[in-house]
Amino acid sequence: xxxxxxxxxxxxRALNAWIKFKRAGITLGSRIGDSLxxxxxxxxxxxxxELLYHLGPRNLSEISEKLLCTGGNLTTVVDNLExxxxxxxxxxxxxxxxxxxxxxxxxxxxIEKLFPAHLRRIVDEFSVLSxxxxxxxxxxxxxxxxxxxxxxx
Amino acid sequence: xxxxxxxxxxxxRALNAWIKFKRAGITLGSRIGDSLxxxxxxxxxxxxxELLYHLGPRNLSEISEKLLCTGGNLTTVVDNLExxxxxxxxxxxxxxxxxxxxxxxxxxxxIEKLFPAHLRRIVDEFSVLSxxxxxxxxxxxxxxxxxxxxxxx
DNA sequence: TATTGTTATACTCTATAACTATA
DNA sequence: TATAGTTATAGAGTATAACAATA
Numbered sequence: 001x002x003x004x005x006x007x008x009x010x011x012x013r014a015l016n017a018w019i020k021f022k023r024a025g026i027t028l029g030s031r032i033g034d035s036l037x038x039x040x041x042x043x044x045x046x047x048x049x050e051l052l053y054h055l056g057p058r059n060l061s062e063i064s065e066k067l068l069c070t071g072g073n074l075t076t077v078v079d080n081l082e083x084x085x086x087x088x089x090x091x092x093x094x095x096x097x098x099x100x101x102x103x104x105x106x107x108x109x110x111i112e113k114l115f116p117a118h119l120r121r122i123v124d125e126f127s128v129l130s131x132x133x134x135x136x137x138x139x140x141x142x143x144x145x146x147x148x149x150x151x152x153x
Numbered sequence: 154x155x156x157x158x159x160x161x162x163x164x165x166r167a168l169n170a171w172i173k174f175k176r177a178g179i180t181l182g183s184r185i186g187d188s189l190x191x192x193x194x195x196x197x198x199x200x201x202x203e204l205l206y207h208l209g210p211r212n213l214s215e216i217s218e219k220l221l222c223t224g225g226n227l228t229t230v231v232d233n234l235e236x237x238x239x240x241x242x243x244x245x246x247x248x249x250x251x252x253x254x255x256x257x258x259x260x261x262x263x264i265e266k267l268f269p270a271h272l273r274r275i276v277d278e279f280s281v282l283s284x285x286x287x288x289x290x291x292x293x294x295x296x297x298x299x300x301x302x303x304x305x306x
Numbered sequence: 307t308a309t310t311g312t313t314a315t316a317c318t319c320t321a322t323a324a325c326t327a328t329a
Numbered sequence: 330t331a332t333a334g335t336t337a338t339a340g341a342g343t344a345t346a347a348c349a350a351t352a
Contacts, residue, residue, distance in 0.1 A: 011272055013287050014279035018185070020291045024298035025178045026221050031300070032171070042341065060311060068179045073343055075312060080341075097310040097351045119164055126167035128301050133293060138170045140282060140290045145177035147184070148281050190344095195318065213334060226320055228335060233318075250328045250333040 028125055035121045039114045040084070044069075044077050046114075049086055052103040053111045057090070059098045086110055181278055188274045192267045193237070197222075197230050199267075202239055205256040206264045210243070212251045239263060 007015070029043070036046045047067050052058065058066075064074045078101055081087040086107035092098035103111070126134055160168070182196070189199045200220050205211065211219075217227045231254055234240040239260035245251035256264070279287055 007272065010284075011276055013284060013291075014276040015272060017279055017282075017287045017291045017294070018181075018275045020294035020298065021178070021181070023221070024294040025174070025182075027298045027300065028171075028174070029178075030221070044342065061309085068176070068183070069342090070344060071311065072313085072345075076342070092310095095310080095352075099311075119160065119168060122171045123164055123167040125297065125300065126170055128296050128299070129170075129293060131163075131166060133296075134166050134170045136289065137293045137297075138166075138173045140286060140293075141170070141173035141177040143281050143286075144278065144290075145173065145180045146281070147180065147278065197319070214332090222319090223321060224334065225322075225336085229319070245333095248329075248333080252334075 031125060032118070032121055035118055036114070039110065041086075041110075041114070045081055045084075045086070046118075048074075048077055048081060048101075049103060049107050049111060050115075052087060052101060053108060057100040057102045059092065059100055063101060081107075184278060185271070185274055188271055189267070192263060194239075194263075194267070195233075198234055198237075198239070199271075201227075201230055201234060201254075202256060202260050202264060203268075205240060205254060206261060210253040210255045212245065212253055216254060234260075 033043050036043060041049070044067075048063060051063060051066060055066075060071060060074050060078070063078075064071050067074070069077075078087060078089070082089065085104055088102050088104055089099040090102055092100055129137060186196050189196060194202070197220075201216060204216060204219060213224060213227050213231070217224050220227075222230075231240060231242070235242065238257055241255050241257055242252040243255055245253055282290060
């Protein structure tokens with residue numbers, strides 16, 4: 001979808017980049033998300049379980065920080081994971097306000113079964129880019145994600 | 154968030170690119186989405202109204218094709234736009250199964266009020282990249298979005 | 307007082323399948 | 330028979346604000 005907007009070159013460049021970015025996000029997201037849905041996991045749920053698998057137990061605050069979502073939200077996602085017995089809450093011994101969220105054995109097995117196919121899918125999607133293009137792409141995404149935090153606008 | 158995954162260089166490269174991509178999508182999306190929410194528009198609703206504004210009336214099939222969502226889904230989004238009187242359904246004269254979705258005067262005003270700020274936000278977010286980086290980024294996103302459609306894997 | 311997490315509330319999105327009306 | 334769109338259904342995510350328990 002071209003922009004159909006008559007702005008300055010600078011505006012058109014940014015708008016075009018944003019649109020391409022969003023569309024790539026939708027299409028890749030749905031292609032990659034499909035491979036998760038066959039395991040009865042939503043992307044949010046997968047993100048949490050995968051984080052626990054690779055980083056170990058974390059409390060809700062830490063997870064919400066990593067995954068950039070609100071606390072009340074994460075309660076729901078973790079609730080749904082507990083229903084599926086893929087994660088569990090364990091009260092913290094040091095701070096009785098906190099829970100540590102742990103991945104369960106079933107969750108580990110699920111990730112181990114699912115991750116290779118998931119990874120294959122990702123490698124496949126990115127194989128349209130050369131190695132150096134992928135690296136450049138990562139670099140640009142990172143820069144965009146960090147934003148102009150030190151520009152103090 | 155680094156990948157914490159010990160795979161081949163190829164796998165790590167793709168996984169890293171995917172994670173950076175997703176995170177940039179979340180952070181940029183929320184920063185840019187905020188500017189829409191102040192106008193009581195969700196991103197989906199904005200996408201539809203903006204499309205109608207810039208491309209003119211379209212029927213539901215055409216919109217769902219452009220925005221990559223399902224039909225039943227779009228019914229809901231357009232319903233919500235009609236409630237806000239930002240869009241309206243007009244029965245097609247040539248094919249009585251179809252509706253043309255039109256933007257309303259109120260919708261046009263809304264876009265005209267909202268779009269400059271929205272655009273400024275996007276230009277600002279992308280200003281962390283140089284002009285040529287933005288162009289390279291668009292190119293890479295486009296390539297990713299199209300996927301390996303002619304690889305017939 | 308501040309923090310961790312839950313609850314309550316309410317809405318939006320999303321998909322699927324069955325359905326209506328029309329072509 | 331096929332197509333355009335709605336309806337019904339159901340679930341998942343999202344945010345906000347008020348709240349309880351603990352620090």
